[in-house]
Amino acid sequence: MQPFTTLTGNVAPLDRANVDTDQIIPKQFLKRIERTGFGQFLFFDWRFLPDGSPDPAFELNQPIRQGASILLARRNFGCGSSREHAPWALADYGFRSVIAPTFADIFFNNCFQNGMVPVKLDESDVEELFRRAAAAEAAGQAYRLTVDLQSCLVHDDGGFSRSFPVDSFRRHCLLEGLDNIDLSLKHVDQITAWENAHGLAPLQGGAT
Amino acid sequence: MPAPRTLLDKIWDDHLVCSPDGEQPLIYIDRHLVHEVTSAQAFEGLRVAGRRVRRPEATFATPDHNIPTTDRSLPIADPISKQQIDTLRANCREFGIRLFDLGDADQGIVHVIGPELGITQPGMTIVCGDSHTATHGALGALAFGIGTSEVEHVLAAQTLRQSKPKSFEVRVEGELYPGVTAKDLVLYIIGRLTTEGGAGYVIEYTGPCIRRLGMEERMTVCNMSIEAGARAGMIAPDRITFDYLRGRDLVPKDFDRAVARWETLPSDAGARYDRSQTFSGGDVVPQVTWGTNPAQVVGVDASVPDPASMTDPSDRSSAARALEYMGLKAGTPIAAIPIDRVFIGSCTNSRIEDLRAAAGVVRGHQVASRVRAMVVPGSGRVKRQAEAEGLDRVFTAAGFEWREAGCSMCLGMNPDTLAPGERCASTSNRNFEGRQGKGGRTHLVSPAMAAAAAVTGHFTDIRQWRYH
Numbered sequence: 272m273q274p275f276t277t278l279t280g281n282v283a284p285l286d287r288a289n290v291d292t293d294q295i296i297p298k299q300f301l302k303r304i305e306r307t308g309f310g311q312f313l314f315f316d317w318r319f320l321p322d323g324s325p326d327p328a329f330e331l332n333q334p335i336r337q338g339a340s341i342l343l344a345r346r347n348f349g350c351g352s353s354r355e356h357a358p359w360a361l362a363d364y365g366f367r368s369v370i371a372p373t374f375a376d377i378f379f380n381n382c383f384q385n386g387m388v389p390v391k392l393d394e395s396d397v398e399e400l401f402r403r404a405a406a407a408e409a410a411g412q413a414y415r416l417t418v419d420l421q422s423c424l425v426h427d428d429g430g431f432s433r434s435f436p437v438d439s440f441r442r443h444c445l446l447e448g449l450d451n452i453d454l455s456l457k458h459v460d461q462i463t464a465w466e467n468a469h470g471l472a473p474l475q476g477g478a479t
Numbered sequence: 480m481p482a483p484r485t486l487l488d489k490i491w492d493d494h495l496v497c498s499p500d501g502e503q504p505l506i507y508i509d510r511h512l513v514h515e516v517t518s519a520q521a522f523e524g525l526r527v528a529g530r531r532v533r534r535p536e537a538t539f540a541t542p543d544h545n546i547p548t549t550d551r552s553l554p555i556a557d558p559i560s561k562q563q564i565d566t567l568r569a570n571c572r573e574f575g576i577r578l579f580d581l582g583d584a585d586q587g588i589v590h591v592i593g594p595e596l597g598i599t600q601p602g603m604t605i606v607c608g609d610s611h612t613a614t615h616g617a618l619g620a621l622a623f624g625i626g627t628s629e630v631e632h633v634l635a636a637q638t639l640r641q642s643k644p645k646s647f648e649v650r651v652e653g654e655l656y657p658g659v660t661a662k663d664l665v666l667y668i669i670g671r672l673t674t675e676g677g678a679g680y681v682i683e684y685t686g687p688c689i690r691r692l693g694m695e696e697r698m699t700v701c702n703m704s705i706e707a708g709a710r711a712g713m714i715a716p717d718r719i720t721f722d723y724l725r726g727r728d729l730v731p732k733d734f735d736r737a738v739a740r741w742e743t744l745p746s747d748a749g750a751r752y753d754r755s756q757t758f759s760g761g762d763v764v765p766q767v768t769w770g771t772n773p774a775q776v777v778g779v780d781a782s783v784p785d786p787a788s789m790t791d792p793s794d795r796s797s798a799a800r801a802l803e804y805m806g807l808k809a810g811t812p813i814a815a816i817p818i819d820r821v822f823i824g825s826c827t828n829s830r831i832e833d834l835r836a837a838a839g840v841v842r843g844h845q846v847a848s849r850v851r852a853m854v855v856p857g858s859g860r861v862k863r864q865a866e867a868e869g870l871d872r873v874f875t876a877a878g879f880e881w882r883e884a885g886c887s888m889c890l891g892m893n894p895d896t897l898a899p900g901e902r903c904a905s906t907s908n909r910n911f912e913g914r915q916g917k918g919g920r921t922h923l924v925s926p927a928m929a930a931a932a933a934v935t936g937h938f939t940d941i942r943q944w945r946y947h
Contacts, residue, residue: 287800288793289674289772293911298892302545302559304519304566306627316913345793347675350708350772351911352890353610354517355626373675376710377610377624384628438642440502451628452530455636458505461497462533462638465507474534 273386274448275420278367280340281413284404285330290344291351292378296360309356310363335413343400344371348389349378358385368418370425372397383441384451388418390425390435403431420446483747486715487646487681490621490744494604496638503640509603511633512589513540513576515567516892517608521631522570533637535575539598542567542581543588545892548855548882551582560893574634587858587884590614590826594698595860597727601716601741606633611826611908612711613704617697618724619716619744621681624705644710645753647680651688653760658942660836661696662828662906662925664688665703666766668758670776677709680754683746684714688760694723695830702827703908706773715745765941767813768910768923770801775910777813779928779940785809804912805920806900813938816922820903821852821933822915823926824882825889828906829857831864833926837906838870840930843947846878847936853880853895855887879933891915904932 300312317329325332331339342361348371349357358381361369367387372394374382382389392400400416407414416427420442426432444451466474484492491506498504518540525531532538545560547553555561564581571578579586585596590611593599601619606612608630615622625639633639649668655661682704684697692700697714704712721738724730731737764778775798777784786798786809802809807816823829823837834856846852854874856862862884865871871881888895889907897903897919906929910921924932931939 288797291772291909291911293890293909293914297913297917298890301516301892302557302563304523304563306520306523316917347678347708350674351610351705351909353608353624353626355520355608355628358626373678375675375708376678377626381626381628384626438503440640443501450528451640452528452632452635454502455505455632455638455640458497458499458638459636462505462507462636465496466534466637469507471534 272384272448272450275367275386275388275445277417277419277421278340279415279417280367281336281338282341282343282400282404282416283331283336283339284343284401286345286401288345289347289350292349292354292357293351295349295357296354301354301356306359307363309360310365313360313364335408338365339413340365340367341416341418342366342369343397343404344369345397346372346394348374350375353377355381355384358382358387362387370397370400383445386445386448388420388445390418392425392433392435396433399431403427403429483750485646485746485750485752486619486683486713486744487621487644488750490602490604491643493602503642505638506604506641507638508606508633509537510598510605511538512593512598512605512607512612513538513630514544514589514607514609515542515563516544517627518570518630519563519566520627521634522574524631525574525634530635532574532576532634537637538576538634539579540567540571540576541579541586541589541592544886544890546581546885547893548885548887548895551883584859587860588826588829588886590702591829591857591861594618595727595858597724597730600724600730600737601720602744606639610705611702613709614698614702614826616704616711616713617694617701618720619713619741621711621713623711644681645679647677647682647709648752648755649682649684650686650755650757651684651760652686652757654688654691655760655763656942658927658944659763659765660925660927661692661699663766664760664763665700666768666773666776666923667763669703669707669773670766671758672707672774674706674772674774675708677704677707680709681711681713682707682709683752684712686757689714690717693832694719695832698830699827703773706908716741717745765925765928767928767938769805769807769813770798771804771910771912773908773910773923775801776923779813779938781813783807783809783811783813814940815937817902817937818850818904818922818932819901820897821850821929822855822888822903822905822907823853823929824855824857824887825907826857826886827908828926829855829861831861833906834861834865834870835868837926837930838873839946840927840941840944841877841879841934842873844877844934846933850933850936852878852933853882853888855882856884858884877934888915904929904938
């Protein structure tokens with residue numbers, strides 16, 4: 272997995288609550304059997320008009336937000352379906368971090384599996400970031416933020432700085448870009464012991 | 480004396496493999512259900528890393544999300560869909576996993592066939608790359624949805640990294656009035672908890688109203704826990720659970736011994752939950768969603784709410800956006816909303832009792848001329864049982880389409896979709912924008928309410944239905 276240490280990038284505000292994974296990546300694109308190439312379908316039904324051209328009214332289609340790597344959203348981001356295609360699509364499009372007051376549990380977990388940092392901030396701080404982004408964009412500039420996973424801080428150049436919570440083990444895995452399965456299989460003796468204690472038949476020529 | 484424990488505590492303690500310093504705990508996974516849409520990349524990951532499936536006999540697979548519900552003897556027309564089904568087949572063959580394939584008598588929606596075949600049992604940990612895995616909690620299991628990377632992890636290590644979720648007791652007193660179903664109850668609860676009220680929690684549904692529910696009704700309730708943001712929903716096993724499981728294909732051979740073990744699972748008296756909330760079953764009327772998330776719901780006797788009356792600015796803007804998408808005006812009586820389509824199916828409401836309830840409403844009536852209605856049984860077994868009872872003929876005589884088992888129009892990955900602007904009374908679980916087809920407008924209801932709407936062409940209070 273790609274490690275994540277510190278990211279400084281442009282912010283794309285998406286001022287909507289309860290953005291569900293059906294919106295992030297609609298079902299018609301879940302038929303592919305690869306992990307890559309989903310960025311072109313990100314927010315497809317919101318992003319494109321029926322004739323296939325970009326909808327100029329959609330937040331992410333504004334020229335100033337092109338190339339953004341940090342998505343700023345409202346509460347309960349990523350609710351609904353468990354589809355990991357959602358973080359795949361966000362990452363493939365170029366986002367490496369999503370900032371919101373709250374996230375749906377499965378989406379939140381899925382981010383960590385894909386080198387993405389979901390940042391939970393208080394609703395008032397998220398509101399402040401929306402304000403700052405609007406002010407920067409009104410002045411013709413993209414709003415820039417830094418997400419620092421080493422110090423667990425989000426900050427800008429204008430005095431905004433907040434710490435965010437992250438599980439220490441997940442932080443460690445992201446910083447190092449560790450393979451979660453390898454890490455778990457280091458405990459294979461305990462897994463086997465659990466199976467034995469619960470009367471499960473020995474593995475047939477088993478995996479390790 | 481040991482401290483009293485909840486059902487969740489007991490299952491968690493029993494499945495904790497290890498909790499190494501500085502790491503998330505590893506918990507053992509008893510059953511893993513696999514379908515075509517969220518598994519291909521996981522199997523590919525195993526192949527790339529040269530890993531095998533640790534315990535193939537703990538994993539069961541079936542295609543359900545992306546399959547046609549029309550004649551199964553015909554080839555799948557969409558080549559990309561076909562490739563996904565073929566990939567599942569090849570992966571199951573390569574890794575030694577039992578597959579209930581298209582054409583197999585026991586194929587069906589994962590969350591329907593799990594309990595039906597006795598794969599799901601009390602006290603187990605069960606995962607699947609699907610958020611509605613919470614369904615299995617109805618039998619007293621800890622069951623939740625996971626992403627594809629976690630699917631790969633479970634295949635390789637039969638365990639999962641998990642921090643222990645918090646516990647949330649949702650207690651329901653009293654009982655439901657006639658015509659009010661488990662679907663109405665859970666929609667009512669979601670409407671009050673909001674779509675994120677359960678985040679971080681596993682809900683245990685308790686209380687006399689829950690205990691009176693049959694096994695399939697309990698599945699409907701637990702199924703939609705995720706729509707309140709909860710990781711899982713569960714109901715302590717009891718006589719109803721054991722009677723449901725007895726004689727099913729994959730239950731323990733020494734069933735009585737298993738029952739004796741399962742009887743120790745219910746939460747102890749005095750066990751502490753991290754949070755509790757109580758509802759009254761008698762307060763629930765038949766529910767209809769009006770918006771684009773399941774918490775945007777009111778009783779059938781109410782009207783479409785006015786966003787201007789909402790105090791929270793985020794609720795207000797969500798509601799305004801939802802009304803625009805849904806093509807609805809605030810103040811419109813729910814019963815005055817005409818519909819174009821009816822979908823009876825999905826892992827929420829496609830079991831035999833759901834079909835019996837819908838058929839009971841439809842019997843002797845005709846589908847309204849402007850409405851196209853379809854019934855998609857949850858599994859091959861449900862379909863055969865319904866046909867043995869003559870329910871298929873009740874539906875087809877009334878003008879319903881009678882289909883093969885699958886997820887179908889719940890998510891519209893297959894050809895069963897809404898056209899832009901079409902309005903559907905659906906027994907499924909999500910009314911998100913575009914869920915049933917781009918521009919489609921979904922209203923979530925119970926099977927009986929969907930059936931009544933099919934006949935009248937608009938939402939109709941089932942409590943006043945004239946049964947034939």
